[in-house]
Structure formats: structure tokens, C-alpha cells
Amino acid sequence: MKAAIVGATGYGGIELIRLLHNHPDIESMTVFSSSQEGKQMAQSYPHVTGIVELTLEDIEPQNLKKHDVVFLSTPPGVSAELSAALNGAVRVIDLSGDLRLKDADTYCRWYGRESAPDALLQEAVYGLTEWHREEVRTAGLLSNPGCYATTVLTGILPLIQEQAADAGNLIIDAKSGTTGAGRSPSAVTHFSEMNDNLKIYKVNEHKHTPEIEQELSRFSGKEAPVTFSPHLVPMTRGIMATMYAPLPPGWKGKDLENLFEQCYQNSPFVRIRKDGALPFTKEVYGTNYCDIGFTVDERTGRATIVSVTDNLMKGASGQAVQNMNLMFGFPETKGLDYIPIYP
Ligand SMILES: NC(=O)C1=CN([C@@H]2O[C@H](COP(=O)(O)OP(=O)(O)OC[C@H]3O[C@@H](n4cnc5c(N)ncnc54)[C@H](OP(=O)(O)O)[C@@H]3O)[C@@H](O)[C@H]2O)C=CC1
Ligand SMILES: CC(=O)N[C@@H](CCC(=O)OP(=O)(O)O)C(=O)O
Known part of the structure; x- marks a missing residue:
């Protein structure tokens, strides 16, 4: 090809x-x-x-x-x-x-x-692969999702589809490495501005907000205004999205684990952490994985869901190749079968 x-x-x-x-x-x-x-x-x-x-x-x-x-x-x-x-x-x-x-x-x-x-x-077919596989296979024009949107949606859609979280009441806190901003240096990302620093930016104004809301609405059937707070962190690659959602009464961590395991059982690039373990960005570095973990606070009834990707891989080029594989009838993992670079 x-x-x-x-x-x-x-x-x-x-x-x-x-x-x-x-x-x-x-x-x-x-x-x-x-x-x-x-x-x-x-x-x-x-x-x-x-x-x-x-x-x-x-x-x-x-x-x-x-x-x-x-x-x-x-x-x-x-x-x-x-x-x-x-x-x-x-x-x-x-x-x-x-x-x-x-x-x-x-x-x-x-x-x-x-x-x-x-x-x-x-x-255009929206290529969040795990959630649109059949449309991706036949797409002539494929729109690859944003890096934040991929990380957030992969981490929250199982709960939204199951109606176990309210799409109209989500708070999302996300952090990105600076390659998310591309190669051209800027006053925001250059070393002396970013080193030793943690920056919050575009709160409630980030262009991935309507992208996230569009997909949440698609899978919940309702309006889904989210609170989305992106941050820049002094690292090269990686995104961590931390999401907070009230759960139905009685839900425990094991219920989430079962739900996510079932939802992604045929999705080789989504890995679910067990028993309350939470993923770190380095655990997906240079790969197309999205790793997800969660804890449930029985005192507040809220879940904390953590989803990590490499922004240049599952957040961009990796998912683009994953989509290409489906579009051309190759196995989804072809050419993407890497172990993360660690440490
Ligand atoms: N970085 C990330 O993590 C992610 C990026 N994206 C999106 O992917 C796209 C590329 O991002 P990224 O590689 O990071 O950005 P970069 O800024 O690193 O690269 C963009 C490239 O676009 C080319 N370009 C600039 N102007 C024009 C033009 N007028 N006509 C044709 N080409 C042009 C430039 O190459 P040249 O000057 O050689 O033409 C440049 O190398 C963007 O739309 C970005 O939003 C999506 C998900 C994640
Ligand atoms: C760290 C950083 O600056 N990230 C970029 C998002 C990168 C991205 O994936 O956005 P698009 O593909 O939608 O352009 C930003 O916040 O604008």
C-alpha cells in the first residue's frame, strides 16, 4: 500500500x-x-x-x-x-x-x-475506533479524534452508555505533555516557561469540549455540558484525564471493573487496571494503549476515573494507523504492537 x-x-x-x-x-x-x-x-x-x-x-x-x-x-x-x-x-x-x-x-x-x-x-466518520468500528471500516473520509477527547471518552463512555453516570454532570481534569501543542515553539511551551511549572489553560474554552460533548450526547441521548479543565505539565508526551462522576446507589469498584472489562473485551488497545490500581502516563509511553483505572469513594458515592494515553499515539498518529488498519481490512493491531518504553 x-x-x-x-x-x-x-x-x-x-x-x-x-x-x-x-x-x-x-x-x-x-x-x-x-x-x-x-x-x-x-x-x-x-x-x-x-x-x-x-x-x-x-x-x-x-x-x-x-x-x-x-x-x-x-x-x-x-x-x-x-x-x-x-x-x-x-x-x-x-x-x-x-x-x-x-x-x-x-x-x-x-x-x-x-x-x-x-x-x-x-x-466524515469520527474515528474513536473502539466506539465506531463498523463505520470506520467503510470510511472514505476519516476524522481522527483529538488527544484529550480520546483519553476522556475512552475512560467515561462505558459508564455513560450504561447510564451509570450522568452525562450532564461530569467534571474532567486533564493534563498534557507539551508535544500536544505541536513542534513550533511558543511562549507558552518553551523550556523556561514550562520547566518547574504546572499550567492550567483554556478552562471551559478548550476546543475539545464540544467534541467531548458531542460524543457524550450521542451515547446518552441527552445534552451533556461538561466542566473541562486542561493543564500543561513539564513532560514531553502523555495525557492523564481524571474524571469525577456520581454513581448509582450501591455501586462499588468491582462493578466498574466488570463493566469496563466487558465493554472493552474485544479492544486490544484498552487495558483496565484491577482492584483500584490507577495508571500512569509512562505506562503507555510510545504506544497506542489507553489505560484506565478507577476508585469508588463509598462515603461520597462518587467515582474517580483515570485514563491515560500517549497524545502522539492513541491521541493522534497511533489511532490514525489503527483506523487505517480497519479501513483496509488489516488486523487492528498491525504495526502497532509495541511494548511501552519504560522507564
Ligand atoms: N500534537 C498532538 O498531540 C496532536 C495533534 N493533533 C492535530 O494534528 C495536526 C498536526 O499536529 P502536530 O503535528 O502536533 O503539529 P505541528 O505544528 O508539529 O505540525 C503541523 C505541520 O503542518 C504543516 N503545515 C503548516 N502550515 C501548513 C499549510 N499552510 N499547508 C500545509 N501544511 C502546513 C507544517 O509542516 P510544513 O511547514 O512542513 O508544511 C507542520 O509540520 C494538527 O491539526 C493538530 O491539531 C491531533 C491530536 C494530537
Ligand atoms: C498541550 C496542548 O496545547 N494541546 C493542544 C491540543 C492538541 C490536540 O490534539 O488538539 P487538536 O487535534 O484538536 O488540534 C491544545 O490544548 O490546544
Whole structure:
């Protein structure tokens, strides 16, 4: 299979190269850039020297269409434009937020820009793999979920689907490593601002809020306004989402464990901790796993649910390859079967 990666010089792009290089069914990759055409990938990323010999090409839709699959690891706005130019001619997996929200007005409000054409928004399949497998298999245009949204939804949807937690009454506290903000340095993420620091940002204003709410509504059948507080932590990769939810009377930790085990029994990338153990970000580092644990406070009747991912893997490129596997009829885990880097 021939794969094209647009935005190959970004963090999502270089992670796709790492994964596709090791994927048995990828016979070739072509990499595209809007600013570094003609350069070798190893000039941008010396760690791939001697392993990946790829020259960056100018972005040209006619060239992109010659591939079996095109990954768009490009900023919002760019993805919408390229998806429109490619749609129908080649299968597209978009890592940006451009096609995640079904409602164009909601996109405009949260992203502060015009949305993609409504027909594209309706056509795009939301690729939270474990919850949309059948639609993913036949998708022509796949919208890969956001990193926070993936981590939160994987951790809470079993309770929402079971109506054991109220989708209208969730509090979500999440922390992300700085690669979540992409490769371009900024005053927010550069070392002296971020080292020795813990930052809370975009409280109640983060663009993953409507994405989370859309999916909670889809699985609960009701409005689901959430309180979402994202934080930046001084680490490279990883997201931890901690969620607080009142449970039905009498529910204990074992009930959650049984529910989650059953829900994800056929989901190789979701691992459930037992007996109140909680996961850490390092336990999924460099892999496509989402690890989930919980405790129930019988005194308050509330559950604390903890979900961790690697933002560049299950939160972005890993899940994109997982979706590609389903779209092209490969086993879901193909090319993603890594043990986390530990310690
Ligand atoms: N980082 C993360 O954890 C996650 C990121 N995402 C999303 O994935 C996408 C890529 O993110 P990430 O790799 O982190 O971001 P980066 O900023 O690291 O990379 C984005 C890439 O987009 C390319 N680009 C910029 N402007 C244009 C343009 N006008 N036309 C075409 N390409 C352009 C750039 O490459 P060049 O200049 O070479 O063209 C750049 O390398 C974004 O939409 C992001 O929101 C989603 C989930 C998680
Ligand atoms: C740490 C950090 O800055 N994270 C990014 C989210 C990254 C991401 O996945 O967002 P999209 O794919 O929706 O662009 C942020 O908070 O804006």
C-alpha cells in the first residue's frame, strides 16, 4: 500500500513515519511539506538518519491522489481545504479538528474560523475506533479524534452508555505533555516557561469540549455540558484525564471493573487496571494503549476515573494507523504492537 503524509515535518507527521516505516503492509511513503519541499526528512529530524530516506515534496492534490491513503497531519483550516480537494478520489485520514464536529456553527464558535463544507462534516466518520468500528471500516473520509477527547471518552463512555453516570454532570481534569501543542515553539511551551511549572489553560474554552460533548450526547441521548479543565505539565508526551462522576446507589469498584472489562473485551488497545490500581502516563509511553483505572469513594458515592494515553499515539498518529488498519481490512493491531518504553 502507498501512503502519503501531509505535514510530515510536524510531530504528528514524524510519528506517522515511525509507525508506517514498521508497518508490514506499507510498501511506500511519500512525504509532503508546505515549507520544506526538496529537503530530506533527516535534515528536519536527524534521528531518522540512515533509516528513512524520504525527500519532502510540494503539496499537490493530483500527486496525493496517486496513493491508497492520505494522512493529513496539518493545522485546522488546511485540513478542511485539502479534504475537500481530495474527497472521493482517495481515502483520507485527517488528524486535525476540522471534521470532528457535525455542527458547522459549533465549529465556528469554538475554532474561531469558518467550518469545512457541511457535506464534508456529515460524511466524515469520527474515528474513536473502539466506539465506531463498523463505520470506520467503510470510511472514505476519516476524522481522527483529538488527544484529550480520546483519553476522556475512552475512560467515561462505558459508564455513560450504561447510564451509570450522568452525562450532564461530569467534571474532567486533564493534563498534557507539551508535544500536544505541536513542534513550533511558543511562549507558552518553551523550556523556561514550562520547566518547574504546572499550567492550567483554556478552562471551559478548550476546543475539545464540544467534541467531548458531542460524543457524550450521542451515547446518552441527552445534552451533556461538561466542566473541562486542561493543564500543561513539564513532560514531553502523555495525557492523564481524571474524571469525577456520581454513581448509582450501591455501586462499588468491582462493578466498574466488570463493566469496563466487558465493554472493552474485544479492544486490544484498552487495558483496565484491577482492584483500584490507577495508571500512569509512562505506562503507555510510545504506544497506542489507553489505560484506565478507577476508585469508588463509598462515603461520597462518587467515582474517580483515570485514563491515560500517549497524545502522539492513541491521541493522534497511533489511532490514525489503527483506523487505517480497519479501513483496509488489516488486523487492528498491525504495526502497532509495541511494548511501552519504560522507564
Ligand atoms: N500534537 C498532538 O498531540 C496532536 C495533534 N493533533 C492535530 O494534528 C495536526 C498536526 O499536529 P502536530 O503535528 O502536533 O503539529 P505541528 O505544528 O508539529 O505540525 C503541523 C505541520 O503542518 C504543516 N503545515 C503548516 N502550515 C501548513 C499549510 N499552510 N499547508 C500545509 N501544511 C502546513 C507544517 O509542516 P510544513 O511547514 O512542513 O508544511 C507542520 O509540520 C494538527 O491539526 C493538530 O491539531 C491531533 C491530536 C494530537
Ligand atoms: C498541550 C496542548 O496545547 N494541546 C493542544 C491540543 C492538541 C490536540 O490534539 O488538539 P487538536 O487535534 O484538536 O488540534 C491544545 O490544548 O490546544
